[in-house]
Amino acid sequence: MKLITSLSLLASSCCVMAQQSTGTEFTPASQRAIELTQHTILVDTHIDVPYRLEHQWEDVSQAAGGDFDYPRAVKGGLNAPFMSIYIPAGLEKTGGSYALANKLIDYVEAIVGRAPDKFAIADSVSDVHAHFKAGKISLPMGMENGSPIEGKLENLTHFYQRGVRYITLAHSQSNHISDSSYDLRRQWQGLSPFGKELVSEMNKIGMMIDVSHISDDAFYQVMALSKTPVIASHSSLRKYTPGFERNMDDKMLLALKDNGGVIQINFGSSFVTATAGAWGDQFKAKRSEVAQNNAADSPVVKDFRKAYLAKNPYPFASLANVLDHIDHVVKLIGIEHVGIGSDYDGVGDSLPIGLKDVASYPNLVQGLLDRGYSDTDIIKILSGNVLRVWQDVEDYAAKH
Template identity: 35%
Template sequence: MIFVDAHCDTITTIMKTGEALKNNKGHIDLDRLKKYESFVQFFAAFIAPEQAKMGALRRTLDIIDKLYREIEINKNDIMLCRNYNDIVNAINSSKVAAVLTIEGGEALEGSLSVLRILYQLGVRAITLTWNFRNQIADGVADSVTNGGLTPFGREVVAEMNRLGMMVDVSHISEAGFWDVINLSSAPIIASHSNAKKICAHKRNLTDEQLLALKKNGGVTGLNLYSDFIENEGKAEMKHVIAHIEHIIGLTGEDTLGLGADFDGIDKTPSGLEGVQCLTNLINELLRLNYSETLINKIAGENFLRVIKTVAK
């Protein structure tokens, strides 16, 4: 079984705490990732609102540099991967496959040149917005204006398609989501978003969005933040399963993966307190008689398909 987790904030977290990627007190570290036979971890460079207003690109580069340094220190255990073939090589070498992403299009500072340079540095997915409006689009917190992609945002999506970068619509306004769906020539991802039908949080996706993601060939990543799982924020494993069952029942087997949001969240369901607990989720799916084929798709194969299709 190959695990793919499409979103974590571990690098920005260890930059705050001064801990190391190899071993720390957060949700993810290399010691725990290495206990899995095959693991692909997306590492996000998160641009917080206070950094988005000034110095967003410098902050992005600082985070990328931190990941690069941690990979160099731990080069026998982890490898930066730009495409599917790199991931295969990492797995065959018994290394964690690291995929570099950005959370917050503020990092581009309104420049396609910056986008192309970030691609050269290994960035293979960008969450176009965080919760608020930027040069690309409105975020979910600004969706009252019904704003979608800006003219620059449309150029960004087209250029990401051309380069071979995954367009990530988690956090974007609903109008922005539909603009991306209508514009993108490649499958898109919602790296860490759940089903709004089960939990009515603004960060989750409607059934119409999930069906559009299916038609597009994209994938949404199951988010393990309790507030996105259960309306009262008191999530248990059964509530996580409810999202899985709803999304699979609505879209079929190919639209759901994992996007835990580890190290970017402060509340997880009991039994899912860190990356080491993902086996608990798999065991619960087995107990519920999910087929091994479907479980493998959720664990990683669906996101691997998109990576193989899009990332260059």
């Protein structure tokens, strides 16, 4: 979940009011693109359904709100979405991370319990393949923010046993494991001593390490320590968003290649275009100025967002922008190192034109076809690459 980005802070109630982007046109999905998504395992490593349900419960086995539900997932060909067990960074200090993580896992189990004919928890790569053959949607889980580990290796085992298969080491603030890319206070200068120990234990237990959100120093320390390939479960490229440390630069991509890992591209507009990020920064600055000079209950403060948008439409990214990120990874480090980590239900209404919800994957596939990608390469992007990493992690744990 990316509600801490400048874009997402306002997306949930504003961005639907206007659409402005360069290159907004996209080719509607052809029958070939639709068939590719329908007959291929499609893994998206980051969808924030559990925390969305924490705010308002919905039965996502039926048509529902947000970016994800069963009918739209079926339409889009999504059959293996990682449910994000998102833990707000503030709980590191106030407490409650462990309890919330277990509660969100309960929600995922409840989804399956309500519709066992539609969903199944996936604990392994073989589970994903079995569910696909059975016509069910796999629900593997990833924990976004390692705060619930609470410095106890037994908690790592606990969450593994509950179905968590990757952990994003930190989120928007540094925690007891790692510094965050968003946090100016680099208390550990990378990983903490416990964080370094945790990396080794994650390798041994068969838990994928997620390097999204962590600082550059922490990233390189993970690269040096991990004996298995890692994932960036929902990150994009700094090449297109200069100065945005949350994304990965070319040097990091090259290190990721050496590690054998994979970057799963985030769809959020501020992750794929500098224009969207700059718009968010300007919005926040102006909002702070207005708030300082006016009473909190004044109309100018209450109606600021609506008035600002009327004069400054939000610059949505395009499908082409997302494809540019995939292209760059492929050209720099190869087709084996890129996948999909959309951040659906985590970036509000900031999603690019053409990729508005989980029914939209055929549009992405059509874009890849239009750019000359073969069916074989598209299958690697849709699932082959991340399943290869997951299998490597499983195999290492089986030996150690």
